[in-house]
Amino acid sequence: MIAAEEVVLVRDIDGPPCAADFKLRAVEAPSHGEGEILVRTIYLSLDPYVGSILRGRHFNESRPRAGDVVPGRAVAEVLQSRAPGFAPGDLVRVETGWRSLAVAPASGAAKISRDEGPLSAQLGAAGMPGLTAYAGMKHLAKVGGGEHVLVSAAAGGVGGAAGQIARILGAEKVVGLAGSAEKCARAVETFGFDDCINYRAEGWRDDLKRAFPRGIDVYFDNVGGQALDAALAQLAHYGRVVLCGLASQYQTAERPAGPNPGMFIAKRAQVFGLVVYDFEHEQEAYSRMASAWIREGRLAVLEDRAEGLVQAPSLFEKLMRGENVGKTIVVVGPEKN
Amino acid sequence: MIAAEEVVLVRDIDGPPCAADFKLRAVEAPSHGEGEILVRTIYLSLDPYVGSILRGRHFNESRPRAGDVVPGRAVAEVLQSRAPGFAPGDLVRVETGWRSLAVAPASGAAKISRDEGPLSAQLGAAGMPGLTAYAGMKHLAKVGGGEHVLVSAAAGGVGGAAGQIARILGAEKVVGLAGSAEKCARAVETFGFDDCINYRAEGWRDDLKRAFPRGIDVYFDNVGGQALDAALAQLAHYGRVVLCGLASQYQTAERPAGPNPGMFIAKRAQVFGLVVYDFEHEQEAYSRMASAWIREGRLAVLEDRAEGLVQAPSLFEKLMRGENVGKTIVVVGPEKN
Numbered sequence: 001m002i003a004a005e006e007v008v009l010v011r012d013i014d015g016p017p018c019a020a021d022f023k024l025r026a027v028e029a030p031s032h033g034e035g036e037i038l039v040r041t042i043y044l045s046l047d048p049y050v051g052s053i054l055r056g057r058h059f060n061e062s063r064p065r066a067g068d069v070v071p072g073r074a075v076a077e078v079l080q081s082r083a084p085g086f087a088p089g090d091l092v093r094v095e096t097g098w099r100s101l102a103v104a105p106a107s108g109a110a111k112i113s114r115d116e117g118p119l120s121a122q123l124g125a126a127g128m129p130g131l132t133a134y135a136g137m138k139h140l141a142k143v144g145g146g147e148h149v150l151v152s153a154a155a156g157g158v159g160g161a162a163g164q165i166a167r168i169l170g171a172e173k174v175v176g177l178a179g180s181a182e183k184c185a186r187a188v189e190t191f192g193f194d195d196c197i198n199y200r201a202e203g204w205r206d207d208l209k210r211a212f213p214r215g216i217d218v219y220f221d222n223v224g225g226q227a228l229d230a231a232l233a234q235l236a237h238y239g240r241v242v243l244c245g246l247a248s249q250y251q252t253a254e255r256p257a258g259p260n261p262g263m264f265i266a267k268r269a270q271v272f273g274l275v276v277y278d279f280e281h282e283q284e285a286y287s288r289m290a291s292a293w294i295r296e297g298r299l300a301v302l303e304d305r306a307e308g309l310v311q312a313p314s315l316f317e318k319l320m321r322g323e324n325v326g327k328t329i330v331v332v333g334p335e336k337n
Numbered sequence: 338m339i340a341a342e343e344v345v346l347v348r349d350i351d352g353p354p355c356a357a358d359f360k361l362r363a364v365e366a367p368s369h370g371e372g373e374i375l376v377r378t379i380y381l382s383l384d385p386y387v388g389s390i391l392r393g394r395h396f397n398e399s400r401p402r403a404g405d406v407v408p409g410r411a412v413a414e415v416l417q418s419r420a421p422g423f424a425p426g427d428l429v430r431v432e433t434g435w436r437s438l439a440v441a442p443a444s445g446a447a448k449i450s451r452d453e454g455p456l457s458a459q460l461g462a463a464g465m466p467g468l469t470a471y472a473g474m475k476h477l478a479k480v481g482g483g484e485h486v487l488v489s490a491a492a493g494g495v496g497g498a499a500g501q502i503a504r505i506l507g508a509e510k511v512v513g514l515a516g517s518a519e520k521c522a523r524a525v526e527t528f529g530f531d532d533c534i535n536y537r538a539e540g541w542r543d544d545l546k547r548a549f550p551r552g553i554d555v556y557f558d559n560v561g562g563q564a565l566d567a568a569l570a571q572l573a574h575y576g577r578v579v580l581c582g583l584a585s586q587y588q589t590a591e592r593p594a595g596p597n598p599g600m601f602i603a604k605r606a607q608v609f610g611l612v613v614y615d616f617e618h619e620q621e622a623y624s625r626m627a628s629a630w631i632r633e634g635r636l637a638v639l640e641d642r643a644e645g646l647v648q649a650p651s652l653f654e655k656l657m658r659g660e661n662v663g664k665t666i667v668v669v670g671p672e673k674n
Contacts, residue, residue: 059603224598243598257594258601261561261580264610266396271608273601 002029005309007098011066013054016251017320022070022313032103037086039076039104041096041332044312045123046072048245051320070098075112075122093122098312100332110284116291119335121301124327125161126290128276133161134286135279136242137169140272141218145170148212150231153222153247155183157327160191162220164299167192175211177227179322186325190302205230215239223247225256232263241271247322302326339366342646344435348403350391353588354657359407359650369440374423376413376441378433378669381646382460383409383653385582407435411669412449412459430459435649437669447621453628456672458638461664462498463627465613470499471623472616473579474506477609478555482507485549487568490559490584492520494664497528499557501636504529512548514564516659523662527639542567552576560584562593569600578608584659639663
């Protein structure tokens with residue numbers, strides 16, 4: 001019997017989740033059936049959408065309750081397989097939950113090549129956060145040459161990728177919004193934003209105006225709230241807005257109202273709600289392309305890491321407070337045994 | 338010296354305009370200079386956007402003050418011309434303001450053929466309100482065959498045209514929202530909506546759900562507020578929303594917040610702010626096409642009329658209260674002298 005670990009909820013989550021809402025426990029290794037694979041987790045992804053799932057706010061996904069394992073995606077190694085196409089030693093991107101060993105249906109696992117750049121990036125810039133950024137910039141906003149682009153949560157996993165992908169697609173100016181001077185520095189230094197404005201600093205709305213004298217062509221919003229209001233006020237006529245996330249609501253019970261529709265009318269805005277699930281069929285092609293961008297130095301990988309599944313609760317609390325810089329990853333096991 | 342009449346503001350308009358805010362006065366006929374035409378007003382258009390101009394809320398247009406003539410468009414006959422291409426007897430669509438006689442630059446006047454159907458329709462279904470509906474349905478929402486469409490303010494000049502144009506473009510189901518049983522009856526009987534829901538009646542949100550079992554493909558919004566919230570809740574995934582007007586704010590001092598952005602995200606909504614000025618270059622072609630639709634009986638003309646410029650203030654108050662049914666027109670003079 002192999003020993004395994006998993007993280008479960010101590011209680012139902014109604015408000016902002018904190019580390020004490022979770023506990024690590026030892027369990028027996030699960031057994032797998034026909035069509036399933038047994039995997040060991042290498043890198044576990046912590047993502048804001050999981051906070052929404054825990055509070056029952058994420059589309060129609062069922063809400064985990066006290067005692068349930070926390071959901072989450074990972075890069076993992078196949079230990080045993082009862083599914084055609086998967087063999088021990090294969091690397092996969094798969095839904096493991098917060099577990100060191102997990103059983104998953106093979107249909108939900110995607111194989112990863114070992115030579116595609118840093119493995120953990122398959123959860124970040126080359127994974128779902130990267131695909132989110134790409135789908136928004138390429139398919140919805142259709143960012144083109146010479147455009148001026150604003151991205152909020154610019155130091156985060158999605159926002160950092162969004163800024164860099166806008167540049168790859170030909171944007172002339174890429175400016176970030178972030179919630180601290182440290183995050184802004186990272187967005188500029190690591191992700192190559194032309195500028196980054198700290199929306200907790202005094203006079204930031206004036207800074208935003210100065211950064212976009214001819215208006216914002218594309219705004220990629222991960223935040224909502226004041227950032228969205230300010231971006232709309234500075235939007236160019238016919239500017240496009242991708243609504244991707246609502247970090248300003250992660251810590252709140254209520255879901256505050258949005259901008260007056262007159263803001264959208266006056267600017268002739270085109271607004272697109274983005275849900276990355278709609279683009280999952282592109283994940284494999286995107287990952288290959290993004291891995292090449294990473295190797296070429298056009299797409300930077302910046303991670304906020306902790307070692308050991310026991311660290312997941314406190315690292316997740318940090319993420320939900322918006323204190324992370326870069327993509328949040330828990331290193332659960334070594335890349336090679 | 339010819340006598341003329343005009344309507345001026347008695348006071349600056351800060352709140353909902355009422356009839357007592359205006360007064361009719363007799364004036365001398367204006368004289369015109371090089372490049373200008375002198376016209377007599379036949380039909381004066383009363384429009385919600387004028388209410389926004391009076392309160393200084395309409396884009397960058399300057400706000401009229403006490404003593405100023407109220408702005409407005411009209412169908413008029415040229416009496417004298419000092420501009421090439423215009424001769425006495427020509428009919429034009431032109432900005433006259435609320436005047437019986439007006440001078441206008443020829444560059445702002447568009448000639449109308451006498452044989453294009455009812456002349457007053459050049460201010461309604463074949464004029465700017467119709468072009469607004471057409472631009473939203475055709476160019477922004479791109480309504481196509483088999484789609485299910487919702488239109489608010491369905492008994493109004495823009496809404497009524499929007500429903501009928503959606504049908505012309507191939508919509509399978511066209512449902513209206515309006516603020517009274519009488520308006521709903523008109524939307525169904527005159528404009529051919531399949532159904533119309535009175536959003537002041539109890540249980541109207543349930544009626545809306547029942548009307549769109551597979552969701553709303555396109556929502557054309559002239560109202561904002563509760564109507565927009567309810568439509569978003571029932572929007573199909575990837576549904577399109579045209580934001581055209583905010584009748585729910587005509588009587589209010591503040592500009593209330595809009596829907597939580599999460600509503601747009603969850604539905605993957607595509608939202609378009611519509612300003613008809615962007616489509617003015619299509620007005621002439623649209624008017625010809627719409628005139629043909631009117632002759633063929635595919636586009637109905639429904640008007641709320643009053644006779645005489647002296648009636649404009651009370652008819653305008655009625656419009657701003659949302660008590661009009663159809664396009665609001667003041668008959669200022671006869672079609673032929």
